Amino acid sequence: MTALLEVQGISLSFGGLKAVSDFSIALRAGDLQGLIGPNGAGKTTVFNLLTGVYRADRGSIRLGGLDLGGAKPSRIAAAGLARTFQNIRLFGDLSVLDNVRVACHLRAATSMAGAILRTSAHRGEEAALRAYATELLEIFGLGDRTGEQARNLPYGDQRRLEIARALATSPKVLLLDEPAAGMNPQEKAALSALIRFVRDRFGVAILLIEHDMGLVMKVCEGITVLDHGVTIARGTPEQVQNDPVVIEAYLGAPAQEGGGVPAERRS
Amino acid sequence: MTASPWAGKAGALRPGTAAAATAGVTPFAVGLLLAAALQYAVGPAVGPFFSDLLIKIGINVILAVSLNVVNGYTGQFSIGHAGFMAVGGYAAGALTYYTSMLAWGGPQVQGGVFGVGSALFVGACLVGGLVAAAAGWAVGLPSLRLRGDYLAIVTLGFGEIVRVLLQQTQDVPFTADEARALSPVEMATHLGGSLGFSGIPFYTNLFWVWCFVTLTLLVAYRLKESTFGRAFLSIRENEIAAEAMGVDTTRYKVRAFVIAAFFAGVAGALFAHKIGTTLNPRELGFMKSFDIVIMVVLGGMGSISGATIAAVLLTVLPEALRGAADYRMIVYALMLVLVMIVRPQGLFGIREIWELPPFARRRGR
């Protein structure tokens, strides 16, 4: 099976600083991979490159054979690449339902004139979107909170709403940026089940940034490790876990200051 | 491969009854009847002063509700709405004035509420709206890439450019012969200059104003309740997330801007043909824009009913407080500052009045 998302040698510099250098990854349909690395390793920058928030200096990004280089984020989303945000970016004043319905926007087909005249086609579509969004929210356990303002949800619910919203764009590939941040152990356990469920139910490929090593090791089938923008390791969870380069990157060389502890970090 | 397990369900719920088919246009018909009632029953009953006030209210409602599409829904900040009003007003005014001159030899009103003159007038209102919409597109396309506060300055600058250009136009011809001597291009440069464009026939009446109010309110409300409105609101809430969810933010911002400009142009056209108006560039400067901004901000950015109520109040209030005219703007200014500190989302926020506690039905959660 050929790769769905194929990233080859993308690089980005901010001024003189190389944020990401020569990053490559390939995801097949249904893959569940992790992207890890110490703070400031460039993980979120990779997501921003993939989703068009930043434009890569070099390299290519292809999704299902479609070249996404230089496309703006909305077009990339339309092509089937959806994401969540590390610092939650919900539409706070909108209802939970509307947050998901915004993301359904790509599947709406009626014209503005149709909306103004409330043609039956438009009403049918709105009803279908509402039903779809409601069902999606029920899957994520948010079915009883559809009318609430997103900003009033508890933190864990906000994270799950972000995933539901991203799924509503009907993605082929889903990028999750630290979905477990700020969750308690019970919520984390539920989340790892949810991530697997999402992959199976929706058939999406998932790329996951996460600091919680327990979760990453449990959920991901393949892991890529970044440090200072450079890919330092790649392999199965066991391979990566025992890789001395990775351990050094996390704990720091003896001469250096300790970088961070792999497990249980909250941002 | 389709990612959605429910892909087949789209369109499964299809209300196909005849009643549902007419539901789309019924509110328009209701608005039409209300406008007729205002024209034929309320207007004669309350006399010319209050009729004029009702017309002013209608025009301000159109302005506030349309600006709300940009400032409220989309979260951009335009303070040049009066500029689009001026563009529409002058375009429509010139169209009726010069057509009347050429066709009927003078700028007198032709026919009644549904006469040939009114047809020209309504056509001119739409043309005014379209010209303003085109201006909105031309201003919006480049500047909507900029961040909110820069946009404010560009729109303000646009309003000033319109004012300066209009002030440089030549006197309007007073006789049909003088008008005939002008080519169409020359007509566009004879709009009265800084002295104002006088002589535009007084076609504006309660019926047509409130027909356009109905149109504005319905368009604004139905867009808000549709996928377009949600796209607008998502931009205001979080532009980066909106873009990541597939909302082409630049395109939607331009759309919002064009819609708002269209209705500002219509409002300008209605204002231009109102009894007693001498269209003057100075009157449509940034002070007028600020008036409209204040209505939107006080009413609640994103709330149609809020903007409407604020437009009504802020049109009636100055009439009621004529004696204290000096203090009117001071009171407005203080209100603006206080509202921002105490209730920054405005009276209603993005909610409509019927969605707020005393009116809202308890919805099951």
Add this chain to the structure above:
Amino acid sequence: MTDLLQTLLNGLAVGSLYALIALGYTMVYGILQFINFAHGDVFMIGAWSAYAVAAALGFTLAGGDPPGWAAVAVLLSSMGICAVLGFFIERFAYRPLRSAPRLNVLITAIGVSLLLQNTGQLRPVFGTQPQSMPALLPDTTLFQVAGVRVGLVDVTVVLLAVAMMVGLQWLVFRTRFGSAMRAVSHDHRIAALMGIRVDTVISFTFVVGSALAAAAGFLFAMKYSGLKQPADATWVLLGLKAFVAAVVGGIGNLQGAMLGGLLIGMVEMLGAAYLSPHLRDLYVFVLLIGVLLFRPTGIMGSTSVEKV
């Protein structure tokens, strides 16, 4: 040649005024990242309080030549008045909104702007009548170059403006307080952690910016003498053009504001002299839109990337 020189001289004088006002816009933007829309009105209050102080001291148009200290006294009082005004504006209108969305602060600023204009035109304040500023400086000719008369007023305008800009540069880049200002403009929270009193720094920024605007107001009154009524559109336009100067130069950048001010002054005067005097407001806004389209951060501004 004479015409060109005269135009350039006018451009220099007007440009210096714009630059002085632009500094206030750019300082506030640098520190709080918002457009202090009311800054142009502080400039207006500066010009009008210069008139009011002059009138209170008994200097009138008909009153003969005022003594030499008159100009200094009027300048300093007007700067003092506006400094206090700036302090109160920040304290009561903007500080409560320190963490509010930028749009709300912008709306508040518009409110403050309307408040200043309309309070200014109340009868007990400045009234609704335009006034003529008495000549506090003698209208002597200092020298002539190629037929262009260089008067004391023009030289004062330019020199005083330059002196204040140099003073501000010194304040910001050479003093402890200046480094505190720069720290706050970089990051409020970190500056606060470093023990910098952020509120004091912000207050002081408003005080300095408003005093500079008042100086510009005074110089404006010296050069043009005719003062339109406080709520007149002319004032708003002058303030706007100064803001344009700040944007064109690169908002948040002090040298940029000065450069932008001079550029705007020159463009306006050259356009008025060689294209059409009626369209002088047009050139400035066309320049603004051009700059925003091709270099949105202005000539000397730096780009900042929003963190995602």
